[in-house]
Amino acid sequence: MLRENVNDLIAFMAVARERNFTRAAAQLGISQSGLSHAMRxxxxxxxxxxxxxxxxSVSPTPEGERLLERIGPRLEEVEQELVLLTDLRERPAGTIRITAEDFAIDHVLWPKLRKVLHNYPEIKVEFVIDYGLTDIVAERFDAGVRLGEIVSQGMIAVRISPDQRMIVVGSPGYLEQRPAPLVPQDLTSHNCINLRLPTRGGLYAWEFEKDxxxxxxxxxxxxxxxxxxxxxxxxxDGYGLGFVPAALALPGLEAGRLVQVLGDWCPSYPGYHIYYPSRRQQSAAFGIVLEALRESR
Incomplete structure (x- = not known):
């Protein structure tokens, strides 16, 4: 019954309060004859x-007065809640959950977001560090970040950083103890620091390319x-060779605390991309975050 009556109840409230079909029809944006038909x-x-x-004139009957007193405040509450929802859409608010590597968070995401989030105190951002290929839909993330633009079907990828490069570094003290590797195969005789991936607990195989x-x-x-x-x-600390992003190692290299090896075997890769479901209806808060990450790659 509610579904077929709600529009007519709203019209009844307008007539009962205005006590005039002409003014109520103008308020509702319908014809006077159409309003009269709806009331009948x-x-x-x-x-x-x-x-x-x-x-x-027109005035409510005792039954009409009772209906107006009972449903009027409730319909007004519904209208107020709908207005609040519209305000939230227009005034960015809510929590945005993003999964990414810690390097991407520290060197790409946060440097950009910290410039704008002061202006939007009602936007909350949650970072979750993850090196795996997280199913962002199943895990209820708004977006994920990874190197490259290749993502699964149904996702949109937006570039948010320049190309990245992984390099092999070690301390001068470590490299004084044994010859520096000249080709990747030489790493088998070195003490290397492994990265364990969450996917099946495997160790990351260092990737190289030349010619x-x-x-x-x-x-x-x-x-x-x-x-x-x-x-x-x-x-x-001198515990071996590490395979890390070049930007992360740069301060150590400039300070002379690290030395790069196998430089000609370390190519660049497509930069970080933020990806999210293509069918996702973007909130105003997500739009603000996305635009901040997209700018000034």
Missing amino acids: ALEERLGVRLLTRTTR GQELHVRVAGQMTCNGITQILQMAL
């Missing part, structure tokens, strides 16, 4: 007379961890 139809469905009509030749090298060493910043620190 409502009364017929309810089996109760709601309005007393004369040639000069069209690609090599994936399984390395071994004393230390293994599941975070890239920890690998860098271990390399700085």
Whole structure:
């Protein structure tokens, strides 16, 4: 019953309050004859007379007054909630959950977002560090970040950083103890710091390329961890060679605390992309975050 009566109830409220069909029709944006027809139809469905009509005026019957007092405030509450929802859409608010590697969060996402989030205190951002290929839909993330623009079907990828490069570094003290590797195969005689991936718990095979030749090298060493910043620190402390993003190693290289090896075997890769479902209806908050990441790659 509610579904077929709600529009007519809203019309009844306008007539009962205005006590005039002409003014109520103008308020509702419908014709006077259409409004009169709707009121007669409502009364017929309810089996109760709601309005007393004369040639000069219209007023609610006792039953109409009771209906106005009971449903009027409730319909107004519904209208207010709908207005609030519209305001939320127009005033960015809500929580945006993003999964990414810690390096991407520290060096790409946060440097961009910290410039704009002060202006939107009602936007909350949750970062979750993950090196796996997370199903962002199943895990209820708004977006994920990974290198390259190749994503699964049904996703949109937007580039948010320049090309990235992974390099092999070690401390000067470590490299004084043994000859620097000249080709990737030489790494088998070195103490290398491994990265353990969450996918089936496997170790990451270091990826190299030169003159069209690609090599994936399984390395071994004393230390293994599941975070890239920890690998860098271990390399700085002289515990072996690490395979880390060039931007992460740059301060150590400039300070002379790290040395790069196998530089001609370390190509660049397509930069970081943020990806999200193509069928996703973007909230205003997500639009603000996306635009901030997209700008000034």
